[in-house]
Amino acid sequence: MRIFVAFGTRPEIIKLGPVCRALRHAGAHVDVFWSGQHTDLADGLMDLFGIDLSHGGTGVVQETSLAGKFALITQQMQSVLGSRQHDWVVVQGDTTTAAAGALTAFLNGVPLAHVEAGLRTGTLDSPFPEEFNRRLVTIASTLHFAPTARSRDNLLREGVSRDRVAVVGNTAVDALLHARSRIAVGYEPIDPEIANLPRDRKLVLATLHRRENIGKPLEDILGALRELANDGDKLILLPVHPNPDIRAQVVRALGRQPNVRLLKPLQYTDFVFLLSRSWTIVTDSGGVQEEAPSFGLPILIARESTERPEVVEAGFGKLVGSDRHAIVTEVRRLTNSDAPQLLPARNPFGDGEASRRIVERIFNASQVQHAAE
Template sequence: MRELVVVVGTRPEIIKMAPVIRAAEGTFDRYLVHTGQHYDAEMSGAFFEALDLPAPDENLEIGSGTQGEQTADGLVGVERLLLERDPAAAVALGDTNAVLSTALAASKLSTTFGHVEAGLRSFDRSMPEEVNRVVADHVADLSFAPTGQAVANLAEEGVTDGVHETGNTIVDACREHAPLAAERSAVLERFDLEGCYAAATIHRASNTDDPERLRAIMDALDGASAPVVLPAHPRTRGVLDEIGYEPSGSLRLVEPLDYLDFLKLLDAARVVVTDSGGIQEEASILEVPCLTVRPNTERPETVEAGVNELVEPGELGARLDALLTDDDAHDAMTGHPDLYGDGRAGERIVDALAAEFD
C-alpha cells in the first residue's frame, strides 16, 4: 500500500489533521510525524490519546527557537525521513513552521506535497504565518482549499493546477470530537462555571510581544461583567510573569487545557475572545460570537457573516460586555455554522490524494 506522511507540529494541526488521518486508513499506510513545535505534553502530546489517534511514528523534537531555527531544524528532519521512506506523498496543514519545512523539503525531492488549508490570506506579510502559507501554496503539488474564497486567492496568485475545494477539516473535527468532549470532559464542573461566562485565548506575537498591548487586553478581560477563562499559552504566561501582571477581577488565568476540555469550554461559552485563526472557525461552527483581537484575519468569511468582529484592545472591554449582557447583540452574532463545509473535508482530501496516484 502507498505511504502517506502526515506532518504536524502544533495542537491545532493535530486537531485539524485528525479527520485526514482517520480517512486515510485503508487507502494509505499512514506515517505520522510530529515536529515537536508544541513540545510540552500538555500542549500537544496528550492530544493524540484524547482524540483516539495513533501515536506519532516519529517525533523530531524541534522545540522552541527562532523562526529560522525552527524552520531549518524541521527542514533537515523532514528531508531526512522523506529520503529514508520515499513515500508517495506528504501532507501538512496550515501556516506554521512545520508546514514551511515540509513544503520546502518535499518540493526539492520527488515527493508529492499536499497543502491542507491552502489559499488562506490575511494579506499582512508582517505575520510569519502569512509568509509560511504563501510559500507552501506556491510549491504545493496539491492545494486543498477550504472555501471558494481560498480558491480565488490562489487563482489571483496564478495557482490553479492541483487545486481542490474541500471544505475545512475543522468542521469534521468539531463534529467528530464534540461527542467525545461531552462524554469525557468535566471542565465546567472543575472551574465551577454556571451560566454566563466568556472563554479567551491570546498567544500571537503581535499581542504578546508588546507588553502594554497585552496588558490592555488583560485589563479588558479582567474588567468584564462575567467570568473570563483564559488557558494561558506558555508565551503569554511568560510575558505576564515578566511584567508582574496578576488579575484581580473577572479574569481567570488557567493552565493550558487539552482539546476536549477546551472544546466543551468554548461550546458552552457566551462569547469567545481570541487571536487564533482556528478558534474563529470553531466559534462559527459552534455558534459562539467571536471577538478577534487583531487588525486583520485570514478567515474573512466569519467577519462577512457577522459572527466574528475584529477589535483593538481599547474597544475590547465595551464589545465584550455588550455580548455578555445584551441578548440582541449576542443573537446578532450567532448562526452560520456551515461557513466551512459539510464535515466531509477529510474524505475529499484523501480521495484527491488517491486519485493523484490512480
C-alpha cells in the first residue's frame, strides 16, 4: 500500500509523526510531503519521529496571502498526486496544508483520511481560517478519525456516515508519550536557556499565535503577563512565534521586562520538558490543550471559545479570552501554593494508541475496497 502523508506546520509533524511510524511498521510505503508553512519551528521533529521527506514544497513562507499559500501548496501537491499512484492521502487538523491536501486528493480521486476530524467551534471565522479548513477537509474525506466522542457526534450531525467515522483518541498524546520517554531520565535540554532555568521560580509557560488575537486582544494578554512578572515569584516563559506581527507585539510589550524569558521556537523535547516543570500555561494553541493534561497541568485558554471543550469539561482548562483581570487572577490562584496544583484526572484526548487504531482502520478499509473490486 502506498500512502501520501502531507504536513507543513510544527503541530502537524507532532501529530502525524506517530502515524508515519505506525504506517511504516505495518508495511506501508509512505511518501511524506512537507509544504514548509513552518521552517524554524520544525527543527528536530523529523529526526524525533524518524521521518524521511519524499517531497518538499517551496516558496510558501514568502507568499504573504492565505489564498496564495493555498494555491501554491495545491499546485505542488498536484505534481505528486497527479500520477494517481497512491492508495490514500492522510492529512491532519485544520491547516492550509491539510485543506490543500484534501482538495487535491478529492480532485484526483484518491481516498482521504482525516486525522483529528470533527472539531468544531460553531462559527466559520473562529478560529480563522482553521474552522473553515476543518469543514472543507470533512467534505473531501473518506475516513474521519475523531479524537473524542464529541467530535464524532459533530460529524454525525453534519450528515457524515457513521461507518466512515472512528473514535481513536488524539495522536498528540501518542507523540507526547514518545517524547516524554526521551526525557524521563537525565534529559539535558537542547536550548541552554532552558537548561539553566532558575529552580526558585514558579514557571508560567505561555504560547500565543492565533491570528484573531493580533492587535488589542494580544496586547491585553501580554499586559497580563507583564503584570504577573512583576509579582517576583514567577518566571514567564514565552517561545515567540515567528509571525512578524506577533513577534513585534511580544517584543514591544515584554522585551525588557524582568522575570520574562522570550525564547526561540523550542525543539519538541525541550517543550515537553517545560510542560513537566510548569505550574500552569496560558495559551491560545489547540495542541497544547491536548498535551498539557498528560502532565496534570491546568490550562488557561486565551480564546473566547475552544473546539476542544473536553479539556474544560475534564477540569483541566478554563476559557479566559484576552481578559487581563481573569488571566492575572487565575495564574495567581494556580501559583498560590508551595507546589504546582496538578490535576489527577485522565487526559480526555487519549491513551497513546490513536496511531495504531488509525493504521488498522486504513488497512481494513483498503482490504474491503480491494475485495469489492
